[in-house]
Amino acid sequence: MRNLCFIILLATFVSCTHSQNNTKTTLQFTDTVRVLNDLVNITNTQKPRNYKNITTLDSVANYIKSEFIKVCDTTAFQNFDVENKTYKNVIGSIGIENKERIIIGAHYDVYGNHTGADDNASGVAGILELARLLSKEKLNYRIDFVAYTLEEPPFFRTAQMGSAIHAHYLNENKIPVKGMICLEMIGYYNDQPNSQEYPIPGMSLIYGNKADYITVVQHKNSGEFSNEFNQLFKSKKIIKTESLKGNSMLPGVDFSDHLNYWNLNYDAVMITNTAFYRNKNYHKKGDLLSTLNLHKMALVIEQLYLTIQSLK
Template sequence: MKKIFHICLLVFSICVYSQNNSIDSLELTNKTRIEVDLLKITQTPKSRNYQNIKSLNTVADYIKSELIKACDSVIFQPYKVNGAIYKNVIGSIGMEHKKRIIIGAHYDVCGNQQGADDNASGVVGLLELARLLSKEQLKYRIDFVAYTLEEPPFFRTKQMGSYVHANYLHTNNIPVKGMICLEMIGYYSQKKGSQNYPIQEMAIEYGTIADFITVVQSEKSGAFGKQIELLMKQQHVIKTNSFKGSSLVAGVDYSDHLNYWNFDYPAVMITNTAFYRNKNYHTKDDTIETLDIDKMRAVIKQLYLTIKNLK
């Protein structure tokens, strides 16, 4: 009886530890700081779309001010479109290394909306990763790039901020290990039927509950994409699925990683699958209140551990 009691106590202790450990595991990220970032990015007087350059500049200035706190170098990458100046924000760490990893997220929105998931969530991830990774001894230079003009009417044009940046790397023969695109990492649901897919058969393999993050690849993601996928799955901070497919599948190339593929750089997209899950996509309902901050923190921590362990 005494032996059974000790076994039960041990099992209970393990369960309590596992639950506490699951909660404590997110302490690496700063919830308050993430919430402040979300507010600063989404609460501009006018939506941060291409027509409201003042709002775009306000957000760009905020991103720069936060990257300055973590990075060795921070610059604007300005360029002209239709007579107006738009700008990417680039923060760099590990500048003693030649080969780079690019971590990117766009900060503009489509139309008049907050764009909390699309894509303030990705930019917040970018900022928090810069803070965390700046404390590590890494094997690569990392450039954290916040892009402008990802959204229509500039998507798939040379006016995209990510095209401008990828073209700069290509023109200057800068060696790149790979690019990680953060595109919508904030929306989740525990309801059955909350997750859709471009191919119906995927629901059988992945399920219909929108509780995971996805590593999206194509044949151009190469060994870098496979390494990111494996490392993401090994961390066990948040449920992680992967999808590798052609750009003919709707959504596979729907973000800034597209332009790195076009210049033959290996790249992946980290996403909650956007409109296949979040019905607030490109609407005024895409607000901070719809985001799951702890799930976001889990994605950020998992990415941090993944990048930290890249070979």
């Protein structure tokens, strides 16, 4: 049954991509079939992958780890207890001979009883594909790919967030980190006018009113890593890219796992399609695979891959 669903979804995505995507960019590295397979495996669960359904979360965590095992030098669960229940971050590492690390993370849990295709199966599928691509490269840094749990309410902005657990582990063990890249909702796009909203109305004069781009979000006090990353990411010109610097005073800027790295003074960026400012399925039952633009999502992954390769 799962294979049949996958074939139907693949045919749907091919059709939707042809009609929705206006770019002439051809994918050279990212495998959209693999990415779609990840999306199906992450979202096709009997119960929603929220904090109440430990068995479902564990099943998804096991899938993520099984994919990391195929390409990473080491893999591990980072277990932690919350309210007498055990939750798991999943970590896959490459380039373990290098001392300094880059963290690439995305959360795999969902809010409420929803599928969470864009939020945030898209981000997790992104880190899985990046692990496959980057595992073939000789890099200057160790890369830890981390799939977090408990990003969503009721644990958001608490010490129980999976990313808070991970960030504090790095800090307490004085592990050198060059920077962190958070993937938060990278699958939804809309080329129609007025499909993009902003926290400040005047921002549309700068960024436009079409939800057709990906965004690099930096802290207003960005460091060397995030500045270099932003410059390189935009220079690849594979997909339309915008950038923004801000802090918690601008709603949405810190609404993901990079928040916990900022809190400990790590240099971090968020890669996002701007979440609820464009995707009206955010935290709703309509956040389904059929609403994603697989091709544009794959372009984001490819641009990330080439950018990380280029980091000095």
